[in-house]
Amino acid sequence: MSIQKSWSELLTMARACRIVVETLDLLEAAAQPGVTTKELDRVAREAIEKAGARPAFLGYRDYPATLCISVNEEIVHGIPGPKRLKDGDIVGLDLGCIVEGFYGDAARTVAVGSIAPEAERLMKVTREALFAGIDMCRPGKRVGDIGHAVQTHAESFGYSVVKDFVGHGIGTSLHEEPQVPNYGPAGRRERLVPGMCLAIEPMVNVGRPEVEVLADGWTAVTRDGSLSAHFELSVAVTEFGPWILSDPYPYERAEAANA
Amino acid sequence: MPEAAGREVLEVEATVREALPNALFRVELASGSKGSVVAHVAGESSLLRLRPGEQVVVELAAYDAGRGRIVRRR
Numbered sequence: 001m002s003i004q005k006s007w008s009e010l011l012t013m014a015r016a017c018r019i020v021v022e023t024l025d026l027l028e029a030a031a032q033p034g035v036t037t038k039e040l041d042r043v044a045r046e047a048i049e050k051a052g053a054r055p056a057f058l059g060y061r062d063y064p065a066t067l068c069i070s071v072n073e074e075i076v077h078g079i080p081g082p083k084r085l086k087d088g089d090i091v092g093l094d095l096g097c098i099v100e101g102f103y104g105d106a107a108r109t110v111a112v113g114s115i116a117p118e119a120e121r122l123m124k125v126t127r128e129a130l131f132a133g134i135d136m137c138r139p140g141k142r143v144g145d146i147g148h149a150v151q152t153h154a155e156s157f158g159y160s161v162v163k164d165f166v167g168h169g170i171g172t173s174l175h176e177e178p179q180v181p182n183y184g185p186a187g188r189r190e191r192l193v194p195g196m197c198l199a200i201e202p203m204v205n206v207g208r209p210e211v212e213v214l215a216d217g218w219t220a221v222t223r224d225g226s227l228s229a230h231f232e233l234s235v236a237v238t239e240f241g242p243w244i245l246s247d248p249y250p251y252e253r254a255e256a257a258n259a
Numbered sequence: 260m261p262e263a264a265g266r267e268v269l270e271v272e273a274t275v276r277e278a279l280p281n282a283l284f285r286v287e288l289a290s291g292s293k294g295s296v297v298a299h300v301a302g303e304s305s306l307l308r309l310r311p312g313e314q315v316v317v318e319l320a321a322y323d324a325g326r327g328r329i330v331r332r333r
Contacts, residue, residue, distance in 0.1 A: 057260055068260060076261050094260050105260060165261035175262045201261050232261075 003171055004195030009102065010236050010245070013171070013197060016053060016104030017234050017246035020095050023047040027067070027095070028110045033087045037069040040093070041080035048097045056096030056103050056174055063218065068094035068107075070219070075162055075203050075211060075228040076107075077218040087113030090123060092230040096174060103174050105199045106246060107232035118206065119227055122159065126204040126229040129153040129161075133182070133200045137192060137235045137242035143178050144188035146200060151183040154204045162203035162228070164211040165220065170199045170234050192237045197245070201232030272333060273298070273317045275309050282307055284329065286317055298327035306332070 005013065023044055030043055045066040048055050055066040063079075070078035070092035071085065078092070085091060094107035109123050132149040146167075154161050167180030178190045182202045207226030214221060222228050236243040272289040279285060279297065287295045298317050300306040306329055309315065317327040 060260070096260055107260075164264050166264045168262045174260065179262060179265055181264065203261065230261075 004193060005171060005197055012100050012102045013104060014245045016097050016099040016102050017106060019048060019051040019053050019097050020104045020106045021246035023095055024093055024106060024108055027093050031085055031091050031110050031112050033085055033113050035085050037080040037083050040069060041065045041067045044095055053097040053099045056098050060174055072227055073222050073225050075220045075222060076165060076230055077220050079216055079218050085112045088115050090115055090119045090227065090229060101172055103170050105170055105232065105234050107201060107230050109229040109231060122204065122206055122227055122229045125154060125157045125159060126202055127231045129202040129204060130200060130231040130233065134235050134242050134244065137198065137237045139192055139194050139237060139239060141192045142187055143180055143190045144184050145186045147181045147184045148186035150202045154202060159204045159206060160209035162205060162209055162211055165203060167199050167201045170197050194237055194239050196237045197234060199232055199234045201230060203228060203230045269319045271317055271319060273315055275311050275313045275315060277311060284309055286315060296325055296327045298329045300329045
């Protein structure tokens with residue numbers, strides 16, 4: 001059972017999440033053809049430090065960078081390096097920071113230049129799947145309801161969800177209990193209670209769900225080489241419904257569906 | 260940043276062979292070669308009244324293939 005956070009703790013987490021999302025906005029604008037992934041990592045680190053926060057991933061289990069950048073068939077955990085982005089790439093940007101001991105974590109997949117319609121559709125469906133999961137973050141629901149909603153949405157478009165990596169509780173560490181899989185039956189796993197914070201993060205593949213981790217020990221790619229997208233937000237369960245912590249207020253469903 | 264998924268348990272189909280003391284059962288796995296395991300019952304008390312020959316679903320932990328957990332009838 002994840003630790004329930006007080007409102008003041010949630011507000012601190014919201015500050016961390018806000019910094020992450022604003023930095024992702026910067027990175028999304030900077031992800032242009034020709035830029036190296038290392039350069040984006042530098043932008044991320046500077047933005048986070050300027051905002052008075054600390055990178056959450058740098059040094060986490062010896063991860064060597066601030067940002068995870070996963071291009072095309074890379075699913076997650078891509079390490080920034082000399083690789084240059086090119087027109088038509090889709091690029092997963094995953095970022096976390098720490099404010100006063102509390103973690104914020106978010107990710108999105110962005111387009112470099114103009115991308116194929118198939119890639120566009122994958123990104124849209126993955127993002128919708130994330131919001132389908134977020135909509136389950138209500139007291140009385142269970143962790144399994146989140147995964148079920150995500151999986152049902154993604155698979156209804158013929159895509160597959162990655163099972164080897166999962167979302168997670170978040171708070172005073174990056175990964176807390178419970179694990180939040182993007183699959184599985186509804187009505188199972190931990191019961192959601194107000195004050196729980198979960199990082200929900202569907203990873204959706206065009207092809208098969210199998211994952212391979214490259215020799216660097218981090219970069220996870222689709223085994224069949226198909227495109228993969230990843231969206232993540234940190235969400236608190238509240239009496240008023242799901243609260244995406246990077247947003248100013250808890251929201252109701254209608255807004256999320258059209259976001 | 261996603262976390263590596265925890266070790267998942269393996270669900271297999273099995274047939275009850277023998278009721279043992281302490282709500283344990285010896286079950287034979289349907290998936291051939293692994294043979295039989297000793298399994299305890301999980302959850303429902305109606306599972307305590309299993310009889311030899313009944314078809315059940317057993318969870319096996321990856322770290323101990325000789326023990327299982329009967330989760331439901333099938």
